[in-house]
Amino acid sequence: MMLQAVSDPLLKVENLVVEYSVGGKTIHAVSDVSLDIARGETLGLVGESGCGKSTLGRAVLQLRQAVSGKVLFDGHDLTELRGEALRRMRRRVQLIFQDPIASLNPRRRIGDIVAEPLVIAGVKDPEERRQRVNEVLSAVGLDPALVSGRLPHEFSGGQCQRICIARALVLNPEFVICDEPVSALDVSIRAQILNLLEEMKTRYGLTLLFIAHDLAVVKAVSDRVAVMYLGRLCEVGPSEQLFARPAHPYTALLIEAIPVPDPDVRPTQSIPVGEPPSPIAPPSGCRFRTRCPRADARCSSEVPELRLVAPGQLAACHHPLI
Amino acid sequence: MSGALLSVEDVAVDLPTPRGNLRAVDHVDLVVGAGKTLGIVGESGCGKTMLSRAILQLLPKKAKLSGRVMFDGQDLPALSAEKLRKLRGRSLAVVFQDPMTSLNPVLTIGTQLTETMQEHLELDLANARQRAIELLAAVGIPAPEQRLSQYPHQLSGGMRQRVAIAVALSCEPKLLIADEPTTALDVTIQAQILDLLAREQQRRHMAMIIITHDLGVVAGRTDEVAVMYAGRVVERAPTPSLFKQMRMPYTEALLAALPKLDAAPHTPLPAISGRPPDPTRPLKGCSFSPRCRYSAGRCGTEKPHLSAAEAPDHLYACFHPIAAGANA
Numbered sequence: 001m002m003l004q005a006v007s008d009p010l011l012k013v014e015n016l017v018v019e020y021s022v023g024g025k026t027i028h029a030v031s032d033v034s035l036d037i038a039r040g041e042t043l044g045l046v047g048e049s050g051c052g053k054s055t056l057g058r059a060v061l062q063l064r065q066a067v068s069g070k071v072l073f074d075g076h077d078l079t080e081l082r083g084e085a086l087r088r089m090r091r092r093v094q095l096i097f098q099d100p101i102a103s104l105n106p107r108r109r110i111g112d113i114v115a116e117p118l119v120i121a122g123v124k125d126p127e128e129r130r131q132r133v134n135e136v137l138s139a140v141g142l143d144p145a146l147v148s149g150r151l152p153h154e155f156s157g158g159q160c161q162r163i164c165i166a167r168a169l170v171l172n173p174e175f176v177i178c179d180e181p182v183s184a185l186d187v188s189i190r191a192q193i194l195n196l197l198e199e200m201k202t203r204y205g206l207t208l209l210f211i212a213h214d215l216a217v218v219k220a221v222s223d224r225v226a227v228m229y230l231g232r233l234c235e236v237g238p239s240e241q242l243f244a245r246p247a248h249p250y251t252a253l254l255i256e257a258i259p260v261p262d263p264d265v266r267p268t269q270s271i272p273v274g275e276p277p278s279p280i281a282p283p284s285g286c287r288f289r290t291r292c293p294r295a296d297a298r299c300s301s302e303v304p305e306l307r308l309v310a311p312g313q314l315a316a317c318h319h320p321l322i
Numbered sequence: 323m324s325g326a327l328l329s330v331e332d333v334a335v336d337l338p339t340p341r342g343n344l345r346a347v348d349h350v351d352l353v354v355g356a357g358k359t360l361g362i363v364g365e366s367g368c369g370k371t372m373l374s375r376a377i378l379q380l381l382p383k384k385a386k387l388s389g390r391v392m393f394d395g396q397d398l399p400a401l402s403a404e405k406l407r408k409l410r411g412r413s414l415a416v417v418f419q420d421p422m423t424s425l426n427p428v429l430t431i432g433t434q435l436t437e438t439m440q441e442h443l444e445l446d447l448a449n450a451r452q453r454a455i456e457l458l459a460a461v462g463i464p465a466p467e468q469r470l471s472q473y474p475h476q477l478s479g480g481m482r483q484r485v486a487i488a489v490a491l492s493c494e495p496k497l498l499i500a501d502e503p504t505t506a507l508d509v510t511i512q513a514q515i516l517d518l519l520a521r522e523q524q525r526r527h528m529a530m531i532i533i534t535h536d537l538g539v540v541a542g543r544t545d546e547v548a549v550m551y552a553g554r555v556v557e558r559a560p561t562p563s564l565f566k567q568m569r570m571p572y573t574e575a576l577l578a579a580l581p582k583l584d585a586a587p588h589t590p591l592p593a594i595s596g597r598p599p600d601p602t603r604p605l606k607g608c609s610f611s612p613r614c615r616y617s618a619g620r621c622g623t624e625k626p627h628l629s630a631a632e633a634p635d636h637l638y639a640c641f642h643p644i645a646a647g648a649n650a
């Protein structure tokens with residue numbers, strides 16, 4: 001899939017397949033996904049619950065072994081690295097989770113939680129660790145003197161997410177996977193954290209994979225957006241272009257379903273009834289065909305490949321909208 | 323308003339907690355007319371669910387309720403437990419965020435639907451079954467007949483919420499309270515469920531309260547909106563007027579903080595700094611004052627009351643409301 005090749009990819013995912021096996025059945029969580037992320041860019045990844053977003057993120061980090069495919073980070077195939085070599089590469093990639101409170105150890109102090117990656121990475125000098133921790137805590141808008149000695153339960157969801165972001169940044173990573181970092185937060189707090197992530201990205205020169213199911217949130221922070229459905233990639237393209245002229249019927253449906261805070265915009269009544277099919281027995285051909293208004297015979301017999309539909313924009317559809 | 327189906331008058335809910343008394347709902351007044359839809363919007367913890375539980379008379383045991391809740395000519399807090407149970411099965415229905423709160427996991431979908439109808443509508447089993455099938459079809463469940471013998475856990479989240487709605491609609495309620503009915507669902511399923519509620523509401527001329535934290539959800543689907551902050555209603559207006567002209571700074575800030583689809587990527591969001599006050603440590607002045615960019619003078623020392631200063635149906639609680647035309 002050389003079509004999407006960006007000029008200077010930091011991450012290249014090639015034909016990645018990830019499966020789970022549950023009670024003798026195979027869940028096709030990620031099927032033949034390829035993507036590139038350029039150095040310094042934010043790629044947004046959207047799709048319905050269960051479509052495989054987190055699995056993709058975890059497979060990139062080698063937290064879940066892929067069945068096949070490659071994950072090239074800065075030219076090294078992470079799927080082939082083992083032991084110390086893998087640990088060294090993984091230090092350059094960090095993960096921020098959806099549930100900030102659950103991802104912090106309730107019995108440890110904030111200072112120790114944020115310092116933990118440094119300890120694991122072998123930074124022995126406590127003074128050096130303290131300095132680095134204070135630096136990132138200040139960067140995320142927390143006062144190190146006030147928060148370092150306290151426990152997670154003393155903080156709100158938004159503050160816990162700031163702590164998680166500090167912990168993810170403490171090793172100076174190049175690449176951060178944000179898995180629904182604001183989904184559990186309230187509107188007013190969500191805006192604070194989105195702004196913070198943008199600020200951190202600029203300040204530390206980060207490359208981001210930003211996973212979310214909220215399209216408006218994804219658009220706010222992403223240079224390009226990738227849309228996933230039932231384990232497969234439907235469409236990838238520059239954010240504004242993709243929202244203005246979606247090529248894949250599923251992308252169009254997602255955009256249409258967003259509730260708009262404007263009483264003059266009548267909600268659409270055209271959302272077809274139907275729910276995502278099971279990832280255990282995904283439909284043949286195009287996986288979206290059971291809900292697609294444009295589906296025909298070819299859609300059930302032939303898997304649509306990603307192909308260029310506009311400059312920089314790719315869609316996997318036999319009958320794209322553009 | 324004389325034609326009111328529901329009127330909530332000066333309702334307050336207090337909860338004892340280890341940190342002291344927590345006022346979850348603070349002197350709220352609301353009115354819902356027959357066949358109308360009210361949206362209640364606010365962030366987590368502002369008291370939306372406690373308010374709906376106060377209306378339904380389903381508060382936690384230790385909660386203290388004051389004020390009046392008049393529904394269909396009856397003073398609900400004064401009714402016996404038995405009368406209330408009858409009422410909730412019939413004319414006052416509810417759908418929660420988690421459909422499993424409304425559904426019984428050990429009963430089939432058919433049993434849950436037919437039992438309520440047999441009890442409250444006094445239908446025989448055959449008729450109840452027939453109506454159950456019709457209801458499931460009406461809420462968009464494919465192969466409704468086969469579903470009757472299934473259990474809730476055999477359905478997806480979206481399907482379960484449809485079943486919960488079918489149960490809520492089964493006795494033709496006069497008022498349906500939907501407490502974040504779609505928060506746990508994906509956007510496409512959310513749109514389907516909201517469409518379904520709107521359609522059934524119109525068809526049945528039923529009144530509805532939609533509770534949500536998403537201003538987008540209420541914009542196109544309600545007649546009136548009440549915005550809550552720290553237990554109080556801080557602004558209330560007919561939906562078009564509210565969106566045309568927000569007067570209370572919190573409402574305006576809440577809308578501004580939403581990422582907009584028509585904004586360019588990387589546009590910084592006008593975030594609201596800080597967070598809501600600890601409900602066990604109520605502030606003396608306006609609850610929003612520590613976060614409000616217009617805060618001045620008595621904002622920190624005196625509570626603004628919800629009142630209609632200019633238009634009779636547009637109420638807000640603020641000493642320095644946003645000037646007319648400023649955010650239109």
Ligand SMILES: Nc1ncnc2c1ncn2[C@@H]1O[C@H](COP(=O)(O)OP(=O)(O)OP(=O)(O)O)[C@@H](O)[C@H]1O
Pocket residue numbers: 020021022027028029047048049050051052053054055056213279
């Ligand atoms: N540990 C696991 N064991 C078995 N199946 C799993 C596991 N984790 C995920 N799955 C299944 O794999 C599929 C993809 O799940 P995944 O969590 O990646 O989706 P997602 O897009 O992140 O969803 P969400 O938006 O709900 O977080 C789903 O069908 C899910 O049920």
Ligand SMILES: Nc1ncnc2c1ncn2[C@@H]1O[C@H](COP(=O)(O)OP(=O)(O)OP(=O)(O)O)[C@@H](O)[C@H]1O
Pocket residue numbers: 337338339344346364365366367368369370371372373382535601
């Ligand atoms: N059973 C309870 N005992 C004590 N306090 C409670 C209880 N349930 C809720 N509260 C508190 O009452 C206040 C109002 O809670 P409520 O559940 O009504 O908020 P909400 O607006 O529905 O929030 P959300 O959007 O998260 O559902 C909160 O401060 C909450 O912590």
Ligand code: SF4
Pocket residue numbers: 248249250286287288289290292293294295296299304316317318319320
């Ligand atoms: S390939 Fe066919 S079914 Fe799939 S999205 Fe395109 S038109 Fe629809």
Ligand code: SF4
Pocket residue numbers: 570571572608609610611612614615616617618621626639640641642643
């Ligand atoms: S009363 Fe004062 S602090 Fe409260 S919202 Fe109005 S201007 Fe802001």
Ligand SMILES: [Mg+2]
Pocket residue numbers: 053054055179
């Ligand atoms: Mg996930």
Ligand SMILES: [Mg+2]
Pocket residue numbers: 370371372501502
């Ligand atoms: Mg609630």
